Amino acid sequence: MKFADFETFKMAYEEAGSGLPILFIHGYPLNRQMWQPQIHDLSQDAHVIAPDLRGHGDSTPTEGVYSMDLLAEDCARLLDYLNISQKIVLCGLSMGGYISFAFARKFLDRLAALVLTATRAAPDTEEGKLNRQRSIALAKEQGIAPIIETMIARVLSPYTLANRPDLVQAVRQIMQRTSLQAVIGDLQGMMERIDSRPFLKQISVPTLIIHGKDDTLIPIEEAQAMQADIPNCRLLILENAAHLPNLEASERFNQAVREFIKTL
Template sequence: MNSTAVRGATIEYDDFGPSTGIPLLLIHGHPFDRTLWAPQVMPLTAAGYRVVTPDLRGYGRSSVTPGKVLLADFADDLAALLDHLGIERAVVCGVSMGGQITMEFQLRHPERVRALVLSDTSAPAETPEGRSFRNRLADRLLAEGMDGYAHEVIDKMLAAYNVTAMPDVAARVLKAMCATDPEGAAAALRGRAERPDYRDVLASVEAPVLIVVGADDVYTPVPEAEAIQRLVPHSTLVVIDRAGHLPGVEQPERFNAALLHFLATRL
């Protein structure tokens, strides 16, 4: 584990694999940390890739910024981290909120993008109902902490049948959610409530794009992924069977196979 100061925050990260390998920046979603990508690290580094997994500001062991943290703040943090590591361009990969940060990174730092991987995410701007929900949830997390929320959403983060069939995976996901600092999670929720529309950004992407989605994702269902593919005609869409919102955790072998095939054939 490593840490660096960027833009007024301390960012903790891991940097795996050969320094000469093509770099991959893996961005976790809410309310997790960099360990969400643990099932991907060994297969990717074994294939010769350099894998950078940061804890976003307010998550994991990175420092917390109270109030509001915009997706733009996360994207700029990550660009600064790449600067610190001497990485000019990377394959930028994000799941859920991490996918939206990936789109924001493409908007703000397109020259740093070698390819995009968008897992279980959505491109349109936040709706008025969504803004209200996220702000109410931020208030709730600050008042109550993470445990009640985490137990309520575990069967949406994972497909409900996988919560039962994969108790060790469910326990690991629950532990990560419960360990998140409520103040960091709330700040991200308030920033995400102001999420812009990324469809024009995606429509102009020239880099290779992989879209991945769990077949039974209830947060960002398959039609959301298909909508992104229509915006990026040269993209590749892979639907992972027997998975919900976190296919990289629920079906890591299938997810990793799709990612490695994309990297081998499109870079």
């Protein structure tokens, strides 16, 4: 682990390998550790970079809304800090996908390709916004523990919950390293994010969508709708995986990303 020291916070990150840069953006309420199978495996083929977003993992927290634009700008600053001028592959999961859309809108010229995982282009529904407001109130009152237990049950597939206790505990431990500021800031940022659907037809880089068949947080139909609108896009659906297919089906996920980047 290393740190990039920015004016307002310190961003922790891991990097490994050489060649084509792949920047992995984690989801909520997670950190770079969720990408360990990818860091270990794909660094044999590429220059893998996995940051902790502000307030997550080993990165220091800040107060206020963690907008998707702000978090995208943090990622661009990390690339500048690492002197990476080469076009990158950007891989974002869930909230990391929302950040990827913000990054693509702002810095499309920095992208070689996109990998969108367990995410959607649509904004929150009114019901979704209300649920996030409830989560913010709960976190302020009781801390992050009840948020984590609710998320565990929702992000993992029934198969994983029943048969892979080690993975369930690993995800729990990753989530426990998220600050209260980040939980609240993320929820506010996701609640306020814009509709990315009108932007999809402007995505001019090759795009791979990977989605877990058992994902109930973001149904497969959302992935299919994105595939229909992004010009150069393919969709892979993974069995026995829900909202964290990179962990629940890591070998198949890594193989798909490896094959995808070989075509670039």
